[in-house]
Amino acid sequence: MIKKILIVDDSPVSRAIVKKCLPRGHAFELFEAGDGLEGVARFKETRPDVTLLDLTMPVMDGFEALEEIRKADPEAVVVVLTADIQQKTVNKVMALGAATVTPKPPSAEKIEQALAQAELLLRG
Ligand SMILES: [Mg+2]
DSSP, X not given: OOOEEEEEOSOHHHHHHHHHHSOTTOOOEEEEESSHHXXXXXXXXXXXXXXXXXXXXXXXXXXXHHHHHHHHOTTOOEEXXXXXXXXXXXXXXXXXXXXXXXXXXXXXXXXXXXXXXXXXXXXX
């Protein structure tokens, strides 16, 4: 069961949209971070079930944050949210251990699919 979700995105508007897209009727515990470095710190602090991670961010981008998060927890379930869905980018984040890639802008349906995927990984 997904209870804790960490949203890492440098755009407060994007974070708000992601929050609106989360399935209703779930009392998720939500955490947020505005760049990759903060995201890694929040991850270590809060140990979310799922991290929703943007790629293009200042200070530390999503690629590096993904690497650091997976270093901190090799089983961490990270969903990458990006407008850049070139195969090269998808391959790169999958190689870094992303659970899945969800194209931006997110929708309730896309987020639901990503969380379903995450849920499968959590159950192992
Ligand atoms: Mg960004």
